[in-house]
Amino acid sequence: MTKETLRVDTRGLLIREDPLPAPEGPWSTADILDYGVSVHPEKIALQHQEEVVSWFELESRVSLAAGWLLSQGCSTGCRVVVQLSNSTIPVEIFLATQRLGAIWVGANSNLSQDETEWILQDCDASLFITEQNYVSKSCKTIGIKSNETDWIDLFNFSDEEPKREVDPHSPAAIAYTSGTSGRPKGAVHSQHNLLWPGVSSRSLYPPIKNERTGTALSLTVLNILVIGPLFSLIRGTTSVILDPSPAGEMAEQIRNAEVNNLLLVPTQAYDLVHSAAVKPEDLSSLNRVVIGASHTPQELRDEWQKKFGFPCTVGYGLSEAPSGVTRSRHERKGVPNGAGHALDPVEIGIFDEDGKEVSTGEVGEICISARKEGKWQEVWSPMLGYWEKPEETVKALKGNMLHTGDIGSKDEDDHLTIIGRLSDLVVRGGANIYPAEVERVLLSISSITEAAVIGVSDERLGERVCAAIIVQEDLDIPELFAQLNEQLAHYKVPEEIKTVTSLPRNAMGKVDREKLKQLFL
Incomplete structure (x- = not known):
């Protein structure tokens, strides 16, 4: 691994050469609608429930929204925080910020005040757009309900804002992701960063x-906005925005929207x-399903294939990438698995703790870099850094x-297998235990539907292994303990197992292990 001195700016973001442009457009998120508007303006671009928006209509609405944002004081570099439930509105606001060169920031509706x-x-926000009954103490707040009438009324008297030149390598969006300090940290991405998943998918x-x-x-x-x-x-196709809901209602939404x-x-x-409540025919319209955000057990993959008759596609990614990379x-x-x-x-x-790439099959830290040859040579780039966290930026991007x-680890065919998080590693009496290997055994037991393994502080051992199961x-x-002792080394068997009705999860569906620890303290 190359040793170098990294430089960061006053915002904690990396100072580096711009990556090469993608082999195909669009080359900025500000121009993302150009193809659809020119080729099939009357086709549906966005749909949510009964609301359908054509490419032509979306272009007009985004231009009006940009004009409205400008009237609210937004300009290049301003942070616009959006806290809304699913509809076409979050997408329209995002696209409008990109045309102004502003920075979009997502705040999940489940967050506390x-x-x-x-x-x-x-993030020193300039504007907060929310459907919550909450007015910020630190920035201008616009309260709207997540429905088309209220949203359109806001910019009904605004002028359409013509496109302007934007720098595709400047900050465009911030994804707040879990931090080791107990507060999230903001992974900052450029417009260029946000385009490659869609462009490469073609x-x-x-x-x-x-x-x-x-x-x-x-x-x-942000990750969901990018891959949804x-x-x-970017593909010039239709995005159907669904409402998170129980399985039966989800299947109905999928069926009705085809x-x-x-x-x-x-x-x-x-x-x-x-x-x-969900029958195989309910999902008969599906050609492909991509499952991500956290590990998909092999048992679940097999069960999906058995019930619905086609394999699911799995992948691995992270907010800093800014989405799936496999x-x-x-x-x-x-x-x-x-x-x-x-x-x-x-x-x-795959690299060891000294920064040396390990051999095939060996375990180490997963590191991602741009392709070194071919049409995608030096196009990909990771996040620009963590907002106002220069030390963490340098550590992540060295x-x-x-x-x-x-x-x-990777096998001889370069197939990636995820073992766990460095930060999730349990060190019990000096022995390293990866939660994923214990969870795999727990989930192989038919009566267990979900499992999460954590390390809890222990005066004698340093950490003890604990598990929560559904x-x-x-x-x-x-x-249960007999089966665990049969399939795991004794030091990996959880000392304490608790049955719960649900596991605490974040907005991406990942288990919140810090909250889970409270059960065992």
Whole structure:
């Protein structure tokens, strides 16, 4: 790994050469609608419930929204924080900020007022757009309901804002992600960073006729915005915005909207597989399902194939990337519990703690860098850095690559397997234990539907292994421990196992392990 001195600016962002342009456009998120407007202006670009917006209408609405934002004092570099439930509105606001060169920031609607205010102050927001009954102490607040009438009324008297030149390599969006300090940190991305998942997908998955991609996760999560609506718009296809809901209602939304490409997290996939209310024919419109955000157990993949008759596609990614960097390739030999192969713009290496790349099959930290040759040579770039956290920026981006903090390995076919997080590693009496390997055994037991393993501070051992599980039927605890002792080294067997009705999760569906620890203190 190359040793170098990294420089950061006053915002804690890396000072570096601009990456090369992508081999195909668009080359900025400000221009993302150009293709659809010129080729099929009357086709549907966005749909939410009964609301349909054509490419022509979306272009007009985004121009009006940009004019309205300008009238509210927004300009280049201003941070606009959006806290709204799913509809076309978060997408329109995002696209409007990009035309102004402003910076979009998502705040999940489930956040407390304290958590929301912290984000507003941390990014020094200029404008806060929310449907919550909350007025910020630190910036101008615009309260709207997430429906078309209220939204359009806001800029009904605004002038359309013509496009302006924007720098595709300047900050464009901030994704707040979990931080080790107890507060989230803001991963900053440029317009260039946000485009590559959609552009590269056109080769891996060429658009199909009447393609309709459904997104049932919160659009205030930047990663979801990138692989949902932006993905569809870059491909010139239709984005169907779904409301997060129980499995039966989700299946109804998919069926009614004739969704043929769907994004899910493992919890949603599990619910669709195990819900008696969901029949295989309910999802007959689907051609492809991508499951991500956290590990998808092999058992769930097999159950999906058995019930719905086609394989799910899994991947691995992170907010700093800013989305998925691997996908399972069904034309290539799979690996049980594997995370797939690197997407075209990136290379994935496994490195030890001294920064040396390890041999095939060995375990180390997963690091991501730009492809070194071919049409995607030096196009990909990771985040610009963490907002006003220069030390953490340098740590994450040293060696001209993104250090993910995840542990994994690659086989001889370059198939990636995720083992866990460096920060999740449990060190018990000097022995390293990866939660994923214990969770794998727990989930192999038929009566256990979900499991999370954590390390809890222990005076003698340093940490002890604890597990929280969700069961669908009575569980014989002595028999459970007998099975664990049979399949795991004794030091990996949890000292304490608690049955819970739900696991605490963040907006991306990942288990919040810090909150989970409170059960065992």
